[in-house]
Amino acid sequence: MGTSLKPTHTRSPALPPLPDPQHVDCRGVASVLARVGDKWSVFVIMMLGDGPKRFNELKRMINGISQRMLTLTLRGLERDGLVTRTIFPTIPPRVDYELTDLGRGLQQPVKALGQWAADHLQQIEAARTRFDTRNSA
Amino acid sequence: MGTSLKPTHTRSPALPPLPDPQHVDCRGVASVLARVGDKWSVFVIMMLGDGPKRFNELKRMINGISQRMLTLTLRGLERDGLVTRTIFPTIPPRVDYELTDLGRGLQQPVKALGQWAADHLQQIEAARTRFDTRNSA
């Protein structure tokens, strides 16, 4: 947004326009990035890429996630409108989670990032080893 | 939506090949995503987009970051080979941080993600409000 050019408080000569984390846009964007950086969210989003899944189905697919964390992660994604939660009042109960259009949209940039990460993992790990070696010596 | 018309859940008795977070690739990718999800890393990477910056220059640009956090963030980025640290043994001392080629490469997918976040922030915030309203009632 090109927010109006209000000459703020005339405090400092010129405030940086974009990089202020307190700025609304930055904070909003950061909150989305935080979700991506979330330990489990990305995995869940990827799992749901090929159709709806049930709770325990997801739990089994994502090896290592606790029931609690899966619930919290799904709630967070649901809250952000990225997945839908559908309850089938059967016995035993059944709940399906499915990506929304918004969630599917997020998949692309996330995949791009994941692709980049996979492509450069070698370089990064090499850099880490080098750094650790230099520093531990 | 267009997901293939899977007749059933074809419950595979075997283990899923890709989505195991314990798998090396997944963990590696996750570690990169974690860095992106880091509260400050993305800001720093963006700040360095237009040339090298000094420590306090960055600190001033990123409103709200503490000295400690900036140091830790920069160390992490340096460790991953995303930024370089150049010391000028002058008085007073001067240290320049600059994006490496690797770091510049990471900028693109990150920008794409940031762009998506900015584009859909309205939708997400609306979803959050709706969810919170429904749930608090």
Add this chain to the structure above:
DNA sequence: CCGTATCCCCATAGATACTG
């Protein structure tokens, strides 16, 4: 089967003070 509730640990962020 699908969650919520509780307890506990420790990793991390912030504030502050000090050094090269």
Add this chain to the structure above:
DNA sequence: CAGTATCTATGGGGATACGG
């Protein structure tokens, strides 16, 4: 100017047990 050192506190995340 550019850090390091130290302390504290907040909360993320795992394990477990119980409820609908």
